[in-house]
Amino acid sequence: MTPDKDAFEARLRQIGAERYHDRHPFHHLLHSGGCTPEQVRAWVINRYYYQASIPMKDAAFMSRVEDPALRRAWRSRIEDHDGTDENEGGIQRWLRLADAVGLDRDYVASTEGVLPATKFAVDAYVRFVRDKTLLEAVASSLTELFAPKIHAQRIEGLLQNYEFADDSSLSYFKNRLKEAPKDVAFGLAWVLDHADTAEKQDAAANALIFKTNVLWSQLDALYSAYVEPGRIPPGAWQPGTFETRQKVAS
Numbered sequence: 674m675t676p677d678k679d680a681f682e683a684r685l686r687q688i689g690a691e692r693y694h695d696r697h698p699f700h701h702l703l704h705s706g707g708c709t710p711e712q713v714r715a716w717v718i719n720r721y722y723y724q725a726s727i728p729m730k731d732a733a734f735m736s737r738v739e740d741p742a743l744r745r746a747w748r749s750r751i752e753d754h755d756g757t758d759e760n761e762g763g764i765q766r767w768l769r770l771a772d773a774v775g776l777d778r779d780y781v782a783s784t785e786g787v788l789p790a791t792k793f794a795v796d797a798y799v800r801f802v803r804d805k806t807l808l809e810a811v812a813s814s815l816t817e818l819f820a821p822k823i824h825a826q827r828i829e830g831l832l833q834n835y836e837f838a839d840d841s842s843l844s845y846f847k848n849r850l851k852e853a854p855k856d857v858a859f860g861l862a863w864v865l866d867h868a869d870t871a872e873k874q875d876a877a878a879n880a881l882i883f884k885t886n887v888l889w890s891q892l893d894a895l896y897s898a899y900v901e902p903g904r905i906p907p908g909a910w911q912p913g914t915f916e917t918r919q920k921v922a923s
């Protein structure tokens with residue numbers, strides 16, 4: 674018997690309600706204006722690694738897809754981040770944010786100061802998408818169901834609380850509000866259609882849980898290095914370095 678799609682969708686949404694990284698204390702600090710300029714910079718440096726890896730993850734996915742229609746539906750994700758002749762793309766928009774918070778953009782793009790745990794988590798996501806079933810790979814992208822809400826909260830919170838925030842520095846998030854809904858509508862419909870046994874539904878739900886862990890771990894690493902207890906691992910970015918000016922925010 675094919676399991677109920679509505680109940681399955683509700684199960685996926687419940688995973689987001691319980692585990693998405695909008696609940697993480699680092700995001701509460703960031704969005705409420707509680708981050709120091711250095712903590713904002715640490716977030717921009719580390720999150721860049723995620724941004725830069727997303728199109729590689731999507732390319733890894735597409736390399737395994739045999740159905741041209743599915744590849745065609747997926748390929749705009751790579752263009753959204755890497756850009757086109759007309760669209761500068763998410764990676765460049767993220768580097769605009771790096772400029773605005775007072776970081777050397779070449780340093781950010783080098784990914785040299787990224788926390789080891791951030792690299793482990795993000796690399797694990799790319800590997801997961803490369804190695805698991807297509808269903809699990811698509812399901813792992815479904816955290817984006819919950820992203821528009823956090824992007825809207827972030828735009829509002831940053832604009833209210835930090836001097837660096839304006840239309841240009843926050844253009845990454847404004848664009849994602851336009852781009853993400855089409856991706857997630859497609860991904861959700863695909864998962865609901867293809868998870869046609871209880872076992873497949875379990876696998877897809879577990880893939881989504883895995884992905885919430887990828888996101889949560891990145892913020893845990895950030896919090897422990899730059900908030901409490903402030904233990905920066907060897908080789909990770911040291912506040913006061915690769916900055917283009919002394920003060921940024923609030």
Ligand SMILES: O=C(O)c1cc(C(=O)O)c2c(n1)C(=O)C(=O)c1cc(C(=O)O)[nH]c1-2
Pocket residue numbers: 727813814815816817818819820823824849888
């Ligand atoms: O700011 C965020 O909280 C956030 C979260 C996520 C996510 O849920 O993985 C993505 C994004 N942003 C994002 O901007 C983005 O392009 C993106 C792509 C993907 C993915 O898994 O394919 N997730 C996310």
